[in-house]
Amino acid sequence: MxxxxxxxxxxxxxxxxxxxxxxxxxxxxxxxxxxxxxxxxxxxxxxxxxxxxxxxxxxxxxxxxxxxxxxxxxxxxxxxxxxxxxxxxxxxxxxxxxxxxxxxxxxxxxxxxxxxxxxxxxxxxxxxxxxxxxxxxxxxxxxxxxxxxxxxxxxxxxxxxxxxxxxxxxxxxxxxxxxxxxxxxxxxxxxxxxxxxxxxxxxxxxxxxxxxxxxxxxxGRDMGHVFPPKPAARSFPATRLAVRDLGWERQLEDVSFKLGEGEILGIGGLDGQGQRELLLGLFGVLKGLRGEIKIDGTPVELTSPRQAKDRAHGIALVPEDRKTEGLMLPMAIAANMSLASLDRFTRGVVIDRRREAARIDEMVRRIQIKVGSLDHPVSSLSGGNQQKVVLAKWLMTEPRLLMLNDPTRGIDVGTKQEIYQLLRALADAGTSILFYTTDYDELIGCCDRVLILYQHRVQGELVGPDITEKNILDLALGLRGGPERAKREAERARADAR
The missing domain is CATH 3.40.50.300 (P-loop containing nucleotide triphosphate hydrolases)
Incomplete structure (x- = not known):
């Protein structure tokens, strides 16, 4: 400066x-x-x-x-x-x-x-x-x-x-x-x-x-469109994730929905309505989860993050707090990036460092991480670049289902735009994305479909031109929808899941 x-x-x-x-x-x-x-x-x-x-x-x-x-x-x-x-x-x-x-x-x-x-x-x-x-x-x-x-x-x-x-x-x-x-x-x-x-x-x-x-x-340049264009209205015939009657203590109540292959499904609502618990439950963190989860049509019981991220399930979660949940701050940038995918570079007990380094370099270029030396501690990076490292860490596991918990919190507009473009590119390539954000503009600009949680239930669903700030707020405040509507939508989701 x-x-x-x-x-x-x-x-x-x-x-x-x-x-x-x-x-x-x-x-x-x-x-x-x-x-x-x-x-x-x-x-x-x-x-x-x-x-x-x-x-x-x-x-x-x-x-x-x-x-x-x-x-x-x-x-x-x-x-x-x-x-x-x-x-x-x-x-x-x-x-x-x-x-x-x-x-x-x-x-x-x-x-x-x-x-x-x-x-x-x-x-x-x-x-x-x-x-x-x-x-x-x-x-x-x-x-x-x-x-x-x-x-x-x-x-x-x-x-x-x-x-x-x-x-x-x-x-x-x-x-x-x-x-x-x-x-x-x-x-x-x-x-x-x-x-x-x-x-x-x-x-x-x-x-x-x-x-x-x-x-x-x-x-220092024309911003252009903040959000990449959405594809024309389309259906997602292949269901990647189907959830039926999911519940956990009093934080989740009979949550049912489906997520298509290559779809970006937004999760909205006022903070504390069960969004965080939904993502943690689907990542195997919560014990005592009720209900049914299907991945690519097969029922699964997720009991740990290690199991959720393995090749059979292909789930990744970008957590809420990158400092305490997403990164090991004293460790090198490169070590943080490969931490979740070391099994992909390991034969027996030997890590193929050349393959690991090549994959890390590829991610740095792909996500445009601004970094001097990959050997520096990740704490030396700006907030936006730290968030990119968290994204790279989980993309290196090659997930089929990517879940994000408010991933643009506290980062600048330029980095946000890069993340939006990355998410759309991932979806176009077939990755299914479950995107919780507290920013209504992101729900409107990024998502193909939006579910609003209220009092730990699905209050309503918005699609296409219905994804507006007024509709989001109405559902988030309980002014529209309600238990009966949620029940009908849950029944429809259950029928689709079968």
Missing amino acids: SGVDLACEAGKVHAILGENGAGKSTLIKIIGGVVKPSAGELLLRGEPVRFDHPIEANAAGVVCVFQELSLMPTLTVAENIGITMPTNRLGLFDRKAQVRRAEELLARVGCEGVNPNAWVSDLPLSRRQMVEIAKALGKDPRLLILDEATSALTSSDVEKVYELLAELKAQGVGMLYISHRMHEIKELADVMSVFRNGRHIETFAKGQRSDDQIVELMI
Whole structure:
């Protein structure tokens, strides 16, 4: 990053836009005291400052909420929130005061239901993200930096964050806001700055640039069509996956559907309606699954991911959290890519490293992973390229059924477009794709058919021109469809599965 001139005003939300690798993260790490600048000057309230450590930045009122959470999973929520500001009474640690402080901050972000004494490791990703925000508020920020702060949140939590940011603006807090969700930027930002290739390109006020103009500034080229064209309306006579009366505890209730060969089937609905459990169940992760699953017409009982991914079943799952579920961060990029497919390069106990390396090089070219050396740790890559490594890892298993859990969360528009094109190419080649996403535009633009889950059941199905935002929302909010309709659709799916 070089030659960057930027000013964030008190009481304003200043959005920082750009592709992964554009320099956004470097900028906020310099401001937050994580990285030392090699040139230039940083002014805070008009006075020059230089932070040698994040603790110094925090003391000056500069607080960061990074996309990669800083929480310690083996500590409680209260311990994580109070770790940098321990409460003392007469020189002794005051546990009760720490819990009370955590309760106050959780209530401020709208998370009264989170138990301060719960282990962070037991919380879902969306709750951990809200705890991270509460932790930041506890440092009394005057400049709050948010890096993809809503990417893992439910829609109700996003609204709470919006309300919180409005409250902070009214208090005169300045905010730098990084997000790849354009609808958030349009709603929240007062000012926007675009970065590309480590340089500041342009700063403008809200409403001065169209979405297309902003995207073109970010990527330096005409974006064209974000989503590749869908094939003409067609049926999928060969059924790759048939699910009948699938259930698990109270998270899935009598879910039935089928997925054709070469079809992209979207899974939508408000977060927490059973979508994650559906994918995990089909990947052999959940124990005690009820119902019937057929792969290529043959009933199967999936008891482990190892079994699900073997050649007989050909199932792959790109998980929700690439950092904790998809990658081994300290390991080399190449090792991460081949981890799930080593059996394909092994004879006895010997790995054919030449074949493995050739396959990895092929994937790097095919998915356009921006990488210096494949021997570097995968943690050295940008978020978008890390996600591409996860995709490559599972594509190297040559799946017939590819399942994706919100795969574009927190990555830039250019990388998203590349992933959309890849998914359509895979479908055209015969791969069946089960695609859960919280982005309605992706359901509309990518999918041949969409199932909406509501209260852990299939609420309805949308096909072709019926895949609209209004129809998706109506079903997701329970305003259309319902148990009786779902029951009829389940009966039809059962008949098709036979």
